[in-house]
Amino acid sequence: MGSEWSLVFFTSFVDLGCGLFVALAINEWFSINPQVRWKGAIAVLVALGMGGISSVLHLGHPERIFGALGHPTSGIFLESSMIGITGICVLVYIFALNRNATAQTLKAITLVGSIPAVILAFAVGDSYVMASRPAWDTLVLPFAYLGSAAVMGCFAYRILVVNPSDSLVSQSTLVSQGLLILQAALVIAYVVTLSNAPYSDASRSATQVLAGGFAPLFWGAIVIVGLLIPFVLNTIKKESLATSISATLGLVCVFIGAAAFRVLMFNLGTTVWQFF
């Protein structure tokens, strides 16, 4: 199948929003930086909104989407219900901020909102786990989606922090590097899974990814842009590059990496036996 750009942007933006909302929850629970609250909440809403719009663009008949509410077993039901609940939690968080709610209230709201956010980040990948597409039939896929949500959320959070303390910079650097290493491990795990997938076919082989037609996408966009450059940006000293510029460049890179991983996934998604 093709690259399915609307689904690529749907899952990328939704994962960005989910990751950032969880970062905001951590920010609340550890009372790190109250300045990020408003900007962060608006950014989460924008990301979820852009994801939602992208998903609608994919549908042939979006006006019939409410029919999905009657079939709770489908992946789309889980995605649409979780995006709705997460969005409501963000709105409640904004409402609470507007009413100068106590720190305990904000902690409670973000904790409750983090649950559907994490489920949503996982579910947008889990919807593609299906036996008909051997390259997708692995739980590594949703975990890679979840991992990209965490990485994007971490970099997005770093952009929002104004004048961070040295300890916060070093801690966030350590966390983002750890998440990048975890994401690299998930990418490797996915390639290994591909090489062992049933109904082997050249169109979805690990060789095709590592040295074939998808090699520029894999090595260029996923490995170099999506993993290596953000990792290097993290290690650059504060004096040589402002933290916000480093974080912005890092977020652009990890977003490109996340989108490229999804493009790769869709292009590898050939069926067991393609008739037509």
Add this chain to the structure above:
Amino acid sequence: MKNTMVIDLDRCIGCYSCEIACKMENDVALGVYYNKVLTIGPTGTFPDIEQYFLPTICQQCYDAPCVGVCPTGATYKSADGTVLVNKELCIGCKYCMMACPYGARSFNETQKVVEKCTLCGQLQAIGEKPACVKVCCSKARLFGDIDDPKSDVSIALREAGSDNIHSLPDSGNHPSVKYILHRKTATWQATPPKETWRTTNQSGRKGDKQHG
């Protein structure tokens, strides 16, 4: 009850009349197929080479994954076991196309919905058989209730013997369509076909394209 199809590959001569009849009966768009005849082979080493034709359609799976993933219930199983699409409910999300192991579904760009082989329900309603079955000049296609031991399909399968009955690869969907192929005709190829002549357009059949 499970209406399905049994296709006798010993009889199929690869005339493609089933493809044409299907497209005409169901007004299938250019470049889209509900029913496509693949050429499997030639395999082996000269002079011992084999080839057979494989008419492919929706496999009317017992555990159809397309039904499970449909978010609106547009894809459903009818009382006779046929997997169908209610176009009035379809939102065009294409998840069913992704879930089909064989790429047997296609997206109607005009109506913005997914469609597939219906086993010609409109013909069954007036007591006729699907168009591809009616038109098959070598009587290779049989249609009926596979749960009824007296049906054409059940009799054909009994007569063929279990060693000569084949199914497409099963990834848990349990396809109900059966193929009869005796060893004297050719060896059943369990691996996916590598048909290239249509995609390269060397045959002059332009407009063929990939779906799913």
